[in-house]
Amino acid sequence: MRKRVYYELIAFSAGVFFFVVYTIPFLRSLIVSFMTWEQASRIPPEWLPNPFILENYLRLFRIELFPRWVLNTLLYGGLVSISNVLLGLMAGYSFALLKYPGRDLLFNALLALIMLPMFVTMVPLYVILTQLNLLDNIIALPILGLVNVNTVFMARQYFLSLPREFFEAAKLDGASHLRTFVEIALPLAKPLIITITVYQFLGAWNSFFLPVIVLKSPENFVYAQGLNYAFSRVWYVEYTPIIAGTLVGSIPTLLFFIVFRKFLIGGIVIRTYRR
């Protein structure tokens, strides 16, 4: 019994230690975002903003392009979520519940693309976008991400996990698969739709590699890209406004995490256990 208490104490201390490690960067940033740069760069670090200022946030909102970056990212996230939900659900339903020659072959060919890294295809994608006259256009990003292989895979797994009877009845009534999809599958897919939306939206909010390749002029940047641009241009000497910017940039993540935690975690687990 004594031994057990001892072990629990170790586990609890480890828990507290990692809790500190994983929250301190956010906490410290939050405190620093209300400090002057002069105070923020003192050693040893100070923990109470004195004077307490909002100037860092004001400077951030004063960047002309700041609202553009937010809007660009929202547009990208919105479009990519809609297209992934719609097209991903269609494909996932077809792969899961219809039977036709070539189905498994095509599905496996799609799944194999997960192994293909973006750095191999980035030059061709750039050339394709140039041909389509979409370079330096935010619309290029949702077009490249129109329907993700991961989305199709998640949708297929979801429809496979539903009881067959839901769909059999409609089939006996002679409904076409398209009708079954719209009238039966879609209403059943609410958790799936939330998961896909949350993932695509956060993916857009967190994206960096593709935007860096595709977008050239600062007014077309997405949020993370813009923040990095502002950091490397404007305030190399004063870092506190950038800290404020990182916190503003974490707000959507935090909100999504609080509201949709279950879906986010479920999504990662589905992705792991392929097939």
Next chain:
Amino acid sequence: MPHLNKKRFFSSKKYRREFLEGMFLISIAVLVNFVFGYFAFAYAFYLSFFRWDYITEPLFSGLDNYLKAIDELVKGFFGAKWYEVPFFMGLRNILLYTIIVVPIQTILAMALAAIASSRIRGSSVFTTSYLLPGFTCSVIIALIFIYFFSQRGFINYILNSIYPDFGYPDWLYSKILIIPAMAIVAIWGTSSNFAILFIAAMQAIPRDVLEQARLDGAGPVRRFIHIILPLIKPTIIYAVIVGTVGALQMFDLSFVMAGPQGGVEYSGMTVVLDIYRTAFAQLDPGYASAKAIVFFALMYIPTVLFLKKYGGGFR
């Protein structure tokens, strides 16, 4: 579909209709991904045999680009100057980075998962705090940590209070410390993603197995080594492979923390950053594609061999 004869399939109206409807539903998903995936891959392979500048007619150059890439690696290995061999510098840095990141992040993820799935007090609060960094944008995390890694930053302060002789280096401008700095940021950010996998794997372990072991007198350490570890082995293999493949492709941390030029004497260069620079700063898409394909091969051949050897229970 072994039970269906192809000829009969297409002659039956019902099945033909199912075929058409099925194909209609998957058509856009398949088309888009095949164009941006397989076609783009084939196109990159094609471009790797050409000299091109995006504008004029591509010039067939045979294996020149590949020979140049291999030459860079060999020269770099035998001590050429850093500015002559960015590809080698990138490969060297990314291997070091991967060797630091993958083991620590995997072990850390298991530790976090063990704490999260234990029934100690506060474990749900702990879990929330562990998981949040994994969903936060890596660029945002990198920007936060740039401040911590600065000369008068938090990390130097902590290290100096543990070990007073550490001094106050500027991590991001140090040729030695920039890769460890990126590794620390990556570990902090992604260990939580892998922790989720381990939490799921640990929850799938039947309770009565662990209960029986407890009754047999096995302590937590022995239960972990003899029961939990073998049962989550497939997840460990998955985490190591996905972690390695992901770490080798690192781009954003380097772009933000070392800068798009690859840092002091390319000390923060990575392979993907070098390919990006070759393609879009030096406007040499042929050479960039050749380097991408060489790196792709270097990355996947060991992975496939590893999977063949250890991946019995995987998938």
